[in-house]
Amino acid sequence: MESEETGAVSPEAVTALFTREAGGYFCARWGRPIAPIIFGIEDETLAVVKGALEAVCSMAGHQMAETDPEQGTNLMVFFFRDWAELNAVPDLGRMVEGLPEMLARLETEGANQYRVFRFDANGAIRACFVFLRMDAALAAVPAEELALTQAVQVMLSWSEGAFRTRAPLALAAGRAVLRPDVAAVIRAAYDPVMPAAADDPSHALRLAARATLALTG
Known part of the structure; x- marks a missing residue:
């Protein structure tokens, strides 16, 4: 670029x-401070992920928060081994429309990550769901690198192929x-x-x- x-x-x-x-x-x-919650990782890795989010937010001049006044949390990051595991997450199907069909498609495609954004009336990001299936490829990526990459990808509504080749x-x-x-x-x-x-x-x-x-x- x-x-x-x-x-x-x-x-x-x-x-x-x-x-x-x-x-x-x-x-x-984002049109509001980012209030993240992260599932499926150890405390040591959790600190790395939150540190990456804080660093990118600071660089952008944006803010993070403990809670979102409307939603509690507005950035949910899931680490897991199999797409089917997400069907058992309480209330996730209510928050992500068409969840079973989406999971079936991602499993068929062999995808190892996916992001779902929600937007407010002005078009700004109001929530984001990040799904990371820790296959061999993702598991081989150092935690700091994976965390920083994901932090970048939730900051804006990048196109699907924005970082496909680089x-x-x-x-x-x-x-x-x-x-x-x-x-x-x-x-x-x-x-x-x-x-x-x-x-x-x-x-x-x-x-x-x-x-x-x-x-x-």
């Missing part, structure tokens, strides 16, 4: 990050860190002068300009 020659973030690259496979542009950020992380001194261009796009999207949600591709021009300024200014 970042040009090696200029350090700029191109509007075309930003547009691709938020253009759905079915067509149509949509970029939304991960949002890079290595620096042997450690996984957020790519500067991805960080710049996130910060640009959370700029108070930008709308909380947009479905006009011209929005990508404004994001790219702000992200480029952050990288080159």
Whole structure:
């Protein structure tokens, strides 16, 4: 996404990050503080996941909270071994419409992760459900890298293929860190002068300009 020659973030690259496979542009950020709850991991890993969320929120200029006044929690992250396990989670079917059909499809596809967003009346993110089936591929990813990747992916309504060919992380001194261009796009999207949600591709021009300024200014 970042040009090696200029350090700029191109509007075309930003547009691709938020253009759905079915067509149509949509970029939304959280409209409220993120209040997470995480299931299925040990306390040590739980601290890593929450630390990654806190770091990305801080970078974006967004906030986290212990509870959401309307929903209690608004970011639910599930770690599990088999998609069928989620059918037994109390009230999950009430919160995620069409849960049995979704789980059957994901199992057939062999998927190891999936995210479901909910939006408020203004189009901003109001809730997110993250499902991580810990197959051999995900289990082989270091906890810090997996946590940071998931933190990035819940911050905005990225397209399905946004990071399919290039991960949002890079290595620096042997450690996984957020790519500067991805960080710049996130910060640009959370700029108070930008709308909380947009479905006009011209929005990508404004994001790219702000992200480029952050990288080159």
